[in-house]
Amino acid sequence: xxxxxxxxxxxxxxxxxxxxxxxxxxxxxxxxxxxxxxxxxxxxxxxxxxxxxxxxxxxxxxxxxxxxxxxxxxxxxxxxxxxxxxxxxxxxxxxxxxxxxxxxxxxxxxxxxxxxxxxxxxxxxxxxxxxxxxxxxxxxxxxxxxxxxxxxxxxxxxxxxxxxxxxxxxxxxxxxxxxxxxxxxxxxxxxxxxxxxxxxxxxxxxxxxxxxxxxxxxxxxxxxxxxxxxxxxxxxxxxxxxxxxxxxxxxxxxxxxxxxxxxxxxxxxxxxxxxxxxxxxxxxxxxxxxxxxxxxxxxxxxxxxxxxxxxxxxxxxxxxxxxxxxxxxxxxxxxxxxxxxxxxxxxxxxxxxxxxxxxxxxx
Amino acid sequence: xxxxxxxxxxxxxxxxxxxxxxxxxxxxxxxxxxxxxxxxxxxxxxxxxxxxxxxxxxxxxxxxxxxxxxxxxxxxxxx
Numbered sequence: 001x002x003x004x005x006x007x008x009x010x011x012x013x014x015x016x017x018x019x020x021x022x023x024x025x026x027x028x029x030x031x032x033x034x035x036x037x038x039x040x041x042x043x044x045x046x047x048x049x050x051x052x053x054x055x056x057x058x059x060x061x062x063x064x065x066x067x068x069x070x071x072x073x074x075x076x077x078x079x080x081x082x083x084x085x086x087x088x089x090x091x092x093x094x095x096x097x098x099x100x101x102x103x104x105x106x107x108x109x110x111x112x113x114x115x116x117x118x119x120x121x122x123x124x125x126x127x128x129x130x131x132x133x134x135x136x137x138x139x140x141x142x143x144x145x146x147x148x149x150x151x152x153x154x155x156x157x158x159x160x161x162x163x164x165x166x167x168x169x170x171x172x173x174x175x176x177x178x179x180x181x182x183x184x185x186x187x188x189x190x191x192x193x194x195x196x197x198x199x200x201x202x203x204x205x206x207x208x209x210x211x212x213x214x215x216x217x218x219x220x221x222x223x224x225x226x227x228x229x230x231x232x233x234x235x236x237x238x239x240x241x242x243x244x245x246x247x248x249x250x251x252x253x254x255x256x257x258x259x260x261x262x263x264x265x266x267x268x269x270x271x272x273x274x275x276x277x278x279x280x281x282x283x284x285x286x287x288x289x290x291x292x293x294x295x296x297x298x299x300x301x302x303x304x305x306x307x308x309x310x311x312x313x314x315x316x317x318x319x320x321x322x323x324x325x326x327x328x329x330x331x332x333x334x335x336x337x338x339x340x341x342x343x344x345x346x347x348x349x350x351x352x353x354x355x356x357x358x359x360x361x362x363x
Numbered sequence: 364x365x366x367x368x369x370x371x372x373x374x375x376x377x378x379x380x381x382x383x384x385x386x387x388x389x390x391x392x393x394x395x396x397x398x399x400x401x402x403x404x405x406x407x408x409x410x411x412x413x414x415x416x417x418x419x420x421x422x423x424x425x426x427x428x429x430x431x432x433x434x435x436x437x438x439x440x441x442x
Contacts, residue, residue: 128441151441
């Protein structure tokens, strides 16, 4: 039931035939999770809070920086250094104290995504990198949660609703991330401040339509918006069942998939790597280094933290690594390691790199 | 025949062009068009994008027609 205060607060909704008290009640009973309280998140959260969505989850590990304030309009200069999810919830409770704000001041990971998504009716993607976007898509597919997607680039934005009533998913539009390193930069680039406001508002609109069951939900379509010339168009996207099946087939190992590999390593590594390139990548969590020399061969460098698997046994040893793991193989001169790569390829490993010239080039 | 090709996101940036008209032999198919595009713009090698023909993301090798509108749509990651 709506209280008297709520009836007045939402009176302009209630006056709409398409919403009414019944619709407002639906909003009050809904749970929505917003991934990222950045540009898109700040925009979508304000409207969903004001609209009276009953429970809003906000997940963001990041802290507010001065350069965020140009577009992340829930934050003020005094908030610099504080966690985005916490400050957003505080500000939003001023807009609408009736909403339950659930704050997750942490990173979305494969370990927490599924249980989190299961607690919400709708997930909104306001993340700012491909690794998270694929993680969010796959978790939404596995948990069968509708995903309200928005993404921006400089002056342009895309909006869609994925995984809605058996509709297409993000991977039906962009199947795989292989090769993204060639044309994308995961670090910050310029963006027109008003753009996430526009795209986030579209996301809020789609979310409200889903909850209320009104209008046409942007499923099977992707809306393109170009702020510079006001061009906008809707493109049809077909469902690709094969892509969805691939996600479901990996559902059991979801928690162990390393989505960060996309942005952090694939772009910087080819089939061959030299010692100085490898040095820069040391410590990267998403990479395994294998030494295929015999145990008595020298020199050995502890900082490589390599697994010792001599060439003679590599075919029979279980590496206990996922097949898409980034693997760098080395030996003394870079020749045996090439043979090892051939063997590992046959075993199904896909991301194999040879240390050119071998470990003798290390220093 | 002639088609209009609209470039979006970082593809437009790379080509320094928002759109262009491309002249094609009659009955050129979608996949043949991609070859023409790659020959015309070798810079696009390595770029990831989806192609929409007349506002529909292409899923099969259809024959193109005069005046078709083609959009080159790279993924965006920003938020």
